[in-house]
Amino acid sequence: MSIRHGLLALLEQGPRYGSRLRTEFEARTAGTWPLNIGQVYTTLGRLERDGMVVQDGEDEAGRALYGLTEAGRAELRAWFARPVQRAAPPRDELAIKLVLAVGAPGVDVRKVVEAQRRHVAQALHEYVRQRAQALGRAPGHPDELARLLVLEQLICHTEAEIRWLDHCEARLLRLRTETPAP
Template sequence: MSIRHGLLALLEPGPRYGSRLRTEFQARTGGTWPLNIGQVYTTLGRLERDGMVVQDGADEAGRALYALTEAGRAELRAWFARPVERVSPPRDELAIKLVMAAGAPGVDVREVVRAQRRHVAEALDACVRQRAEALARAHEHPDEMARLLLLEQRVFHAEAESRWLDICEARLTRLARGGGP
């Protein structure tokens, strides 16, 4: 997740103060990724150091406002233009758990898979319901479209994880029966 670029995007329409950026970030992402206010100010400090933003006075409450520089606008345009690299996948706790369980004595890996599948099915059901709600409200509330896109991603990830678990269980079952992988 690029907090740096997310903040640049939120500053594009005009100057903002830190806690407003945090609130807008969380609203835009449908609360999917809570953002610590310390992360916001640390990131703003780095963006300022790198010449991407400048402090642009203060609002009526005395809060420092941050604004994009031309370098910040150029970086934002470049970020939107380049694809997100998928070269090194993030660590996945489930993959690590299954790999470790496969080599651990006394652990029924198939039961670990089944427990995860039940959890994924429940999560998928919840996401599908939330997606239907967001879809119904998307035409009335612009923020719902962003939430809808994130929910779609969660649905597809859950579906992919479910398919992967099916493959894992099938391989483990064949192996337990004395067959090959």
Template sequence: MSIRHGLLALLEQGPRYGSRLRTEFEARTGGTWPLNIGQVYTTLGRLERDGMVVHDGEDEGGRALYALTGAGRTELAAWFARPVERAGPPRDELAIKLALAVGAPGVDVRAVVEAQRRHVTEALHEYVRQRAQALAQSPGHPVEVARLLVLEQIICHAEAEIRWLEHCEARLLRLRTETSTP
């Protein structure tokens, strides 16, 4: 996740102070990726050092405002234009867990698969509930559209994980059948 580019995108809408950037980032992403306020200010410091943002005075509450520079706009446009790299597969704890469970003494891999499937199914129901709630609010508002896009991505990932777990269970059953036949 690029906090750097997320902050630049929010600053394109006008000067902001750090905690407002944090709040807006979390609202746009449906609270899926909470930010530590320290991350926000550290990132703003680096963006300022790199010439992509500048201090732009203070708001009425005395909070330092940051504004996007021309270099920041150029960087943001380049980020939006380039695809997100998928060079290597992400390290997935579940895949590692299942790979190591296979053949581990005393581990019922099918029980591990089933426990994960139950967990993901419960999470999926919650995400679908959140999506319905977002749709019932103001679905045309940019913040709600952004939240819906994030929720729908999470829903698709959960559905894919459930399909993969079903595939794993079927493979384990085939292997058990093949190894138990004389």
């Protein structure tokens, strides 16, 4: 995930100070991807070094405000226009766990799958509950729309994980019935 581009997108709306950027980023992403305030200021420093933001005065409390430069706007437009690459899938701890559990002595892979399915079902229930709450608020407001999009992405990924776990369990059962006992 690009914190750099996320901050540029928030600065497109006008000058902001670091902790406000952090708060707005977390609100937009439904708190799913929390930011460390040090990470925000480090990223702002790099963006300033690269000519994409400038310090744009101070607010009434004396906090430095950062504003977007034309180079920052151009970078933001280019980022929005580029598709997110899927060439190298990220490491997935669950897939690694199941792959290694298959050959591990004394490990019942089906129990690993069942434990994960219970955990994921609880997460799905929570995401659906949060989505229902968000729909009860002002769903046309950009902040609520952003929250809904994140929650719906989480729901889709969670549903896909449940389907994959079902597939794994079916494959394990099929292999058990097809493979003669030693």
